[in-house]
Amino acid sequence: MKSVIVAATLGALAVSAHPAPEAEARGPSLSDSTILNFALTLEHLEDAFYKLGLSRFNQRSFDNAGLPAGAREQFVQISQHESEHVAFLTGLLGSKATKPCTYKFPINDPKSFSSLSQVFENVGVGAYTGATKSLSHQYITGSASILGTEARQAALVAAYVNGVEGWGNAFNVIRPFLFLIAIVTNHLQLQQIPLTLSQAYSLAAPFIVKCPSSNPKLPVTVFPTLTIPSSANPGDTVPVTFKSNVGRGKQLFAVFLFGLGQEVVPIRNGRVIIPKNLAGQVYALISTSSSGVTDRTTVAGPALLQFEFDLEGRYIPNS
Template sequence: MAETTVRYGPSVQATSIHSTPTDVSVLNFALTLEHLETAFYSEGLTKYSDADFAAAGFKSDVRGWYQQILAHEKSHVETITAVLTQKLGAAPVSPCNYSFPLNDTKSFVTLSAAFETVGASAYTGALSMISDKEILTVAGEILSVEGRQSAWINSAPLGHNPWNGRFEIPLTMNEVFTIASTFIKSCPSSNPTLPVKPFPQLGLPGNARPGQNITLSFDQAGRTGDLFLVLFTADGPKSVSIAADKSVVLPSGDLRGTIFAIVSTEKDFADDSTTVAGPALLMIPFNENLTVV
């Protein structure tokens, strides 16, 4: 395991945290994400019927599988809440108010892939911060389910790659919250304060592909000096220099699957101390021959 951590770039960056959160903080952060996912699936399945899924070209069983995913997320909420209240004697966070860009059934399916991908990366990054072994086991159980749900969504309804590569991409709590916060409009004032702070948002074309010249959108906040677009992939980090006009040329090599893009002050490296903006999620689907589709 130690060898993997040293060899694999994203694992190193995910553990680069200046202060280690408590088990209560980590669980309440996980509960925040589970509330978000539960609200998303509840809204989508209420809004779109079996007929809507069929009209969008999805197979007849797809909505039923999504109903199972919703049941999983509700169970995760119940389990984490029980651990917080019964084992740790802590107050759990309550659901927030959310806004999801659901325009049609296809947008629901596409966004669900993003949620499950981020969820798997969130749990992967959080494992090293959990000190209690029983809680660590619970987190590992949820992580496995998040990964399986992500694999099903990408391969069945979307017809793309079920996995991204050799490793899951771990993210820090701040990185995850940067993505999640775009869907959170307000939260109860009574909620426990979480030790997280979102970074400025990073905008990039959602249909970007390897070798393309794209223009980024982010607040440079008066920073001078070189900036890099660091791309966390399942096979390790890649980076490209950002031009003065905020354009970059994406690598033309093995760039596929789920990619978390971060504007960083360091080349080939990004953590909470070097991040200027992001992460932004870029999903580049590929087929069984590793060809981008």
């Protein structure tokens, strides 16, 4: 099942592989309250998403959609988890806690609901993976515990509900500290691609209509949208579309974030060749740097690509 919000990414004539950068490592450090409020922002979104979907689609709707037996009950439990995550983070932050926003979700049936759930769970895993390293020691255990639950949810939705593999390769856990989290989560190998706050928020922003003016301000940038045909597959030459004056007249690069690293691909005449070695959920950004991408070099993105395999390891082509 392909994601309902697949919107972009790339590849190209000369592809170079790089380790994932310590994104913005030399930038100003983030406070614990900022990181926790960012996590709470995403948890509020997920909490609202599951409550809406479950209120809109009853068991008969799930049965008529042909989803596996028990799928709705799994979403009921996931919804309860997200509500508990909201309560946990709100308790840590107290009066500093961000409030829920108004949201819009493009869900018309249980299948679009389960497809978007898979996306949100993986984005949540990526956000926690990227942010946990910056937390003070006293908050790491709680964050790692939530990460483990989100990862299990992502695997369940992908494999049991949507019938696709829940990982892209054998090396999805990134950076030495995160191997500890892999142990905490029973070595579950998922798409734990670390995202910066701005990257994760840019993925969430299309679903956020308006937030209370009293909410703490987050140090994030919403990057311009990156779009490519949703029918794109590894090895295809595809157009990339984005609106930005950054880097105008310069050579720009498409950067694919996946697994243990990233693929950097030059853009030629507005088109790129998607690298053939990509699998699972991949994030793509446009960068001014041939060395990779940070928030400072980002022109557009991230965009999401789904290169999925069935439970027998066969690739499911996008069409």
